[in-house]
Amino acid sequence: MRIGQLSAECDCPVETIRYYEKIGLLPQAVRRANGYRSYDEMHRKWLQFILRSRALGFNQDEVRRLTDLAHQQRPACADVYKLLDEHINNVLSKVRELKRMQQALSRLQAQCHDGTLHDCPVIDELMG
Amino acid sequence: MRIGQLSAECDCPVETIRYYEKIGLLPQAVRRANGYRSYDEMHRKWLQFILRSRALGFNQDEVRRLTDLAHQQRPACADVYKLLDEHINNVLSKVRELKRMQQALSRLQAQCHDGTLHDCPVIDELMG
């Protein structure tokens, strides 16, 4: 399988695949005589592993730790559990931060009275 | 007021102040004979305006639009209202995305059974 087909099957840009290889997340592709990268099912599995992890919000360092764990013959559940725990806490604190913003923003927006005012109090409040 | 004092008063790193000036968010500081930047109350107001906006999650482009509005003699409430509306929607969609992640992560974590297993099913699920 060449990179284009892997890209299509995993719905992941070719540049991203090459990038993951370059930073050592994805195992090196086998090279054909003409220099083209060649992939097999194993590569596809790893790429999907990475993509699923990214979709769950893990950053590159966390994905690397996950792949390291996955490379072990018997991945230690406790390690995975801890990694998930830390990450869930990160996600939850981002949610809290965004909700705080959203509430402050909605409170500000209410001062506009549907935008019918001619001199916006929001600007005044931001100026302090 | 020199940059150090402004930095201390606004709790904002000097580098960030210089950066905001460079990208044109903050009005140019007046220069003293020795080349040092000199600030007055007006600058402090604008810096705080920017910092408050950033704390509400507005990106640089949005902050620029906000400062443009704030520079008008009578800021149009409707414009501010719309800007807030768009931004609130961005924030809400980020919240939804993060909640989706958090739920998926918690579901995965539950499969670990408190990390007492010796072969982690999370890894298997991520591999697909």
Next chain:
DNA sequence: GCTTGACCTTGTAGTAACTACAGGGTCTAG
């Protein structure tokens, strides 16, 4: 046989919003 087009290669530069120096100048206190 030759060309066209899709595909592949590398390497570099750009994005957002800063942050961290390196290498140097200025000013005040002891």
Next chain:
DNA sequence: CTAGACCCTGTAGTTACTACAAGGTCAAGC
């Protein structure tokens, strides 16, 4: 007169990609 705190510019690093530029490879069609 010198140590230390402050200031200057400019460049490079961060994250996680994305977008070229410049060029090589290969199969199909004329």
